[in-house]
Amino acid sequence: MPVSDVVQINISVSGAGPTAAGFGEPMLLAYHTAYTDRVREYSSLAGVAVDFPPGASSSPPAYLMAQAVFAQTPAPTAVKIGRRALPYTQTLNLTCLSTSATDTYSFQLRLPGGSWRVVTVASTGVPNTDVATINTAVTALAITGLTATHSGAVLTLTMAAGALLDVRPDYVHMTFADVTTDPGIVADLTAIVAADPAFYGILSDSQSALEVAALAANVEGLGSSNPYLYIFNNSDTIDATSSTADIFTTLKTAAYTRTAGLYAQGQLLCYSAAAWMGRLFPTTPGSENWAFKTLAGVPADALTTSQVHNVEGKNASVYTPLAGLNLTQFGKRPDGNWIDITRGVDALTNTIAIGVLALEANKLKVPYTDAGIDMVRAIVIASLKQFTDTGFLADTPAPTVSVPLKSTVSSADRAARILRNVNFSATLAGAINSTVINGVLSV
Numbered sequence: 209m210p211v212s213d214v215v216q217i218n219i220s221v222s223g224a225g226p227t228a229a230g231f232g233e234p235m236l237l238a239y240h241t242a243y244t245d246r247v248r249e250y251s252s253l254a255g256v257a258v259d260f261p262p263g264a265s266s267s268p269p270a271y272l273m274a275q276a277v278f279a280q281t282p283a284p285t286a287v288k289i290g291r292r293a294l295p296y297t298q299t300l301n302l303t304c305l306s307t308s309a310t311d312t313y314s315f316q317l318r319l320p321g322g323s324w325r326v327v328t329v330a331s332t333g334v335p336n337t338d339v340a341t342i343n344t345a346v347t348a349l350a351i352t353g354l355t356a357t358h359s360g361a362v363l364t365l366t367m368a369a370g371a372l373l374d375v376r377p378d379y380v381h382m383t384f385a386d387v388t389t390d391p392g393i394v395a396d397l398t399a400i401v402a403a404d405p406a407f408y409g410i411l412s413d414s415q416s417a418l419e420v421a422a423l424a425a426n427v428e429g430l431g432s433s434n435p436y437l438y439i440f441n442n443s444d445t446i447d448a449t450s451s452t453a454d455i456f457t458t459l460k461t462a463a464y465t466r467t468a469g470l471y472a473q474g475q476l477l478c479y480s481a482a483a484w485m486g487r488l489f490p491t492t493p494g495s496e497n498w499a500f501k502t503l504a505g506v507p508a509d510a511l512t513t514s515q516v517h518n519v520e521g522k523n524a525s526v527y528t529p530l531a532g533l534n535l536t537q538f539g540k541r542p543d544g545n546w547i548d549i550t551r552g553v554d555a556l557t558n559t560i561a562i563g564v565l566a567l568e569a570n571k572l573k574v575p576y577t578d579a580g581i582d583m584v585r586a587i588v589i590a591s592l593k594q595f596t597d598t599g600f601l602a603d604t605p606a607p608t609v610s611v612p613l614k615s616t617v618s619s620a621d622r623a624a625r626i627l628r629n630v631n632f633s634a635t636l637a638g639a640i641n642s643t644v645i646n647g648v649l650s651v
Contacts, residue, residue: 231555232284232489234277234409235436236482237396238270239292239370246403251286253278259289267321269372269413269477276479277411277486279504284489288407290400294392295370296414300476302363302375303383304335304342313342316376317351317365320477324376325349331381335361372414374477375443383445386476388416394426401434408554409485410438417444417455424459424467424542431466435554437547441472441481447524448473448515456522459542468498468540468547469524473509480506480527484536494552494600497639498539503527508534539641549636552600559594563587576622578614585611588632599637607634 235247242259250256253274260268262275270289277287306313311331316324327349329342339358346356346365353368367373377384393412410427412419420440427438446454448471456469472480483503488496508529511519516537519526525538539547564587567574574580592607601607609632614622621628 231408231493233286233407234411234485235288235290235407236273236411237290237292238413239295240270246400247288247290249286249288265322266319269320272321273479273482276482280486282490283486292396294396296388296391297369298367298372298388300365301385301387304339304361306331306381307333309333311381313378313381315378318374320372320374339363376475379473385444386416390418390422393419393423410436411482415440415442420455421458424464427466428464438467439481439485441470443472443476447471448518450518456524460523463543465541465543465550471519471526474507478506492598493555494548495598496548498547499537499641501536502534556595560588560591563591581611585609592634602635602637
């Protein structure tokens with residue numbers, strides 16, 4: 209029976225809408241055949257390497273995701289790898305754009321974690337002609353599992369079922385789109401949660417727009433019954449344009465609160481989302497700001513101001529150089545609010561629920577008296593103070609808690625042993641993401 213059957217808590221955020229340790233543990237969804245277990249837990253990258261050994265020519269995506277998580281400082285103490293049983297068939301479209309014979313197409317391909325193979329083709333200024341030459345060059349690389357085809361100006365790269373290709377696109381002379389269909393990622397997540405629901409973060413090895421849309425909708429639908437936070441990165445060129453046909457706009461329109469996206473223009477399998485989660489999950493929930501963080505091992509994107517603001521306008525985030533530092537920017541959820549609020553509210557809800565449940569479990573009985581009601585009030589006060597101390601809640605005005613007097617409770621509720629109208633009010637501390645400074649210099 210879930211804790212919510214005993215203690216029901218509803219927290220609303222004015223204006224915009226497991227255990228505590230679980231708020232720091234990611235679940236890495238990865239297709240593999242290394243074992244049949246749905247979930248395994250690992251406390252180090254060395255442990256992951258036993259089941260998913262990295263190699264010189266390629267490394268398993270599960271290993272690369274775990275590597276991105278554990279590379280951060282500080283890093284989570286453990287990760288879980290959830291087995292995707294349904295294989296994707298990765299399909300990538302690169303559309304040639306050059307109309308100048310002075311241009312050169314240049315992009316890189318590799319198996320995950322392997323050596324980059326460079327494709328360089330001089331433009332004729334005719335995209336439909338150039339794509340055929342590029343197709344021949346890609347085929348000549350003989351990358352295991354890769355088939356290249358073309359139609360019009362579009363080069364299509366298709367991998368064997370269950371295999372992934374890493375790409376550094378030529379985002380100057382081409383557009384890039386991961387059009388991989390969803391093989392059933394929700395069914396896999398459902399089986400993973402059934403096997404082991406004790407985690408909080410969700411990451412995935414393949415992150416096409418279709419897979420992201422399916423997974424985000426499912427995570428949102430689980431809501432407070434299974435509160436999870438899904439973070440992804442996507443490299444589709446359209447994400448950073450004014451177009452509304454991209455995955456960031458899809459999620460923004462749906463106003464999701466349990467998903468957040470990071471644009472990754474420079475490399476498809478950079479797993480910047482895994483690094484982002486790895487960097488922030490060791491923090492106390494609600495005390496963190498997902499903006500202005502450096503991600504170890506992740507290449508920063510050289511985006512134009514227009515591209516940055518296009519992504520920002522879609523309530524997603526970027527990772528770019530800023531005043532000499534590589535930093536994440538924005539840290540928003542699709543609904544326009546902030547990622548730390550989701551995590552903080554979930555943790556506060558959990559803390560109050562566990563506190564009240566512990567009170568019930570450790571007392572022979574919590575009497576239905578004013579004194580017993582005040583015991584519940586004390587738990588709520590202590591929980592709010594904890595989150596005030598960590599910076600999630602503001603200390604001014606101070607949180608308030610009200611409880612009913614026993615004399616005002618209906619006889620039906622007393623007979624059913626239900627305590628209602630335990631109410632609290634608190635203000636989010638928020639964070640400073642931009643600053644305006646005015647000064648006057650006099651001579």
